[in-house]
Amino acid sequence: MPGLIAPSDYSQEPPRHPSLKINSKEPFNAEPRRSALTQSYITPVDFFYKRNHGPVPIVDDLERYCVDICGLIENPKKLYMRDIWMLAKYSVTATLQCAGNRRTAMSKTRKVRGVGWDVAALGNAVWTGAKLADVLELVGIPKLTSTTQMGGKHVEFVSIDKCKEEKGGPYKASIPLGQATNPEADVLLAYEMNGEPLNRDHGYPLRVVVPGVIGARSVKWLDSINILAEECQGFFMQRDYKMFPPSVDWDNINWSTRRPQMDFPVQSAICSLEDVQATKPGKVKVRGYAVSGGGRGIERVDVSVDGGKTWVEASRFQKPGIPYVVDDIHSDKWAWVLFEVIVDIINSTEIVAKAVYCLSFQLRKKWKLLITIQVHIFLT
Secondary structure (H helix, E strand, O other): OOOEEOOOOOOOOOOOOOOOEEEEOOOOEEEOOHHHHOOOOOOOHHHOOEEOOOOOOEEOOOOOOEEEEEEOOOOOEEEEHHHHHHOOOEEEEEEEEOOOOOHHHHHOOOOOOOOOOOOOOEEEEEEEEEEHHHHHHOOOOOOOOOOOOOOOOEEEEEEOOOOHHHOOOOOEEEEEHHHHOOHHHOOEEEEEEOOEEOOHHHOOOOEEEOOOEOHHHOOOOEEEEEEEOOOOOOHHHHOOOOOOOOOOOOOOOOHHHOOOOOEOOOEEEEOOOOOHHHOOOEEEEEEEEEEOHHHOOEEEEEEEOEOOOOOEEOEEEOOOOOEOOOOOOOOOOOOOEEEEEEEEEOOOEEEEEEEEEOOOOEOOOOEOOOOEOOOEEEEO
8 A cells, every 4th residue: 555565574674672572583473571561550662562463564655654444335535644633632541462362371271373472462551543433434424333324334454464364465353333433432543652653563653442352453554444244254353363162172163153252351460470489488579460351340359379269359550559449530441450469478389360350250260262361370
């Protein structure tokens, strides 16, 4: 497309922070160390996980860059950055998470495929841009619309990158039109991250941010927006990022029996005890994160030092010095919650954390194809 180039090789990749844990070099996929992840409520851009499916696109002419909005609408439109900058500007604090986060721990129970993420394939940032609901009004789709007059029910986002899973075609994903046109869903066409223009790894010059939903739906390097009657039929909607029971494996999987994953599940992770060999018996601060999809707040985080026999409640917070309260005016509904508690440990200890979201659903240890939600740390 004019202004945005999708390289065919990895010779022009952007610089990255040297402390990142690299899980794949080509395409580049990396996460911060656990101990670095929860040092601050807002994740610094350098330490925000990098998730790519091909070479990172390059902008060669920002003035010529545009997004095509087309499909089942009466007024297709080309949208340039100057058009987007003229729309009302919103900032949303939201946690993005790769659906494969925690996959390494899951493989200890049963081998899975995909990038071997630890617990840090997520991050919390302030995203700034135009609300998708405002953008869609420019092509005649009113707010809170679930079906266009021409039968459109889904909004597909298409990138400019080249993915081997799409046989060299672009990454694509979709969300329901009703979600896209709901201002309260806070779906953005974002051009800033933490107060600065997006960098290349995170979608410069323009990306989608769908709060409360797995990162796979927040498409980067946006090329086009298509209004469709059916959900996106791309690889990452139909043959990846779906949830299956333990009885399903790669020999008997039937992708058509499950819908694409959208909201991510409630979960928590301990990040402060990365080097268990350096942890000595006595009082220890346990620190980590808890998060739930769909804007559901974290009601409680409990920590156990005896493998789940007894529990103590951890303190929860987002902004420094302000206790976290679900649905409070000072709380960010789309963002993670950090937790900490001081516990006494002995030489042989199994430390476990669990999160409970506001509907009282508790995290439980389960095996599922593709992703994991385990949160155990063993000190011996």
